[in-house]
Amino acid sequence: MPIFVVEVMPKPEILDPQGKAVSGALSRLGHKQFSGVRIGKRFEITVDGPVTPATLSEVENIAREILSNQVIEDVVSITEVSA
């Protein structure tokens, strides 16, 4: 079945405390060459039936309106894969 993968990231100017905490841990463990970590979300949406252009535009709408909050997040990618 087709699956849409939607990736949402906090906007670059928004502080990402989770990413900062992971970044701090990496640095403490000696991984000095990595300077920043940001954590986002990945949604996998399974489609029943065939994918049409209307399906894609519906996924784009869902990604923008529901899966992300445009005040603090950006939809960075929408890709179609098959399971």
Next chain:
Amino acid sequence: MRIGVITFPGSLDDRDALRAIRIAGAQPVALWHGEHDLHDVDALVLPGGFSYGDYMRAGAIASLAPIMSEVIDAANKGMPVLGICNGFQMLAEARLLPGAHTRNDCQHFVRRDQKLAVENNTTAWTTQFSEGEEIIIPLKNADGRFIADADTIKRIEDNGQVTFRYVGFNPNGSADDIAGVSNERGNVVGLMPHPEHAVEPGFGPDTATHMRSGLDGLRFFTSVIERVLA
């Protein structure tokens, strides 16, 4: 005078809000997220808690609940609506209020008796305060950091939509120390701290003279009673 409190899956402070409404002198009406019926209430409270476990984003899934279409409609017609903590997050997610919320900058859940300044005493929920008055009510949140882009912050500051500001200590890194905001019309107000926990002697924050005697939260509810009955 009927004030409704909507219970969502994961609401925690709905009972306290209903109790606060009764203590303030109005009739509390328990409402359910899954209905499409506001039961003829005159005002609405969206209570605190962790609706839907804060999944995806705090308040996001609750903002899409069946009853929210009636809430949005009533709010746009001028019904007073108060969002407390998770309720504030829902109102922001529903775009009835500007901005959004992210994790506290300190990363921890914070619980404290919080001093606030009442920045606008003309909203439906703040008329019983004086402008600039400092009040203390409990605060308890994990995702309380109010954020908006610079243009939005300037607009809500210029419009007087910043209703409450943290005083002395900003517990979550909110922009401009903003603790609560209103819509342009002033009927919809959201704030992170909890007025419903400071309405009854013996159960509120400490004051200079007596333990747990702080009642500053009560005037949110007496304000809206005055507004609706006016």
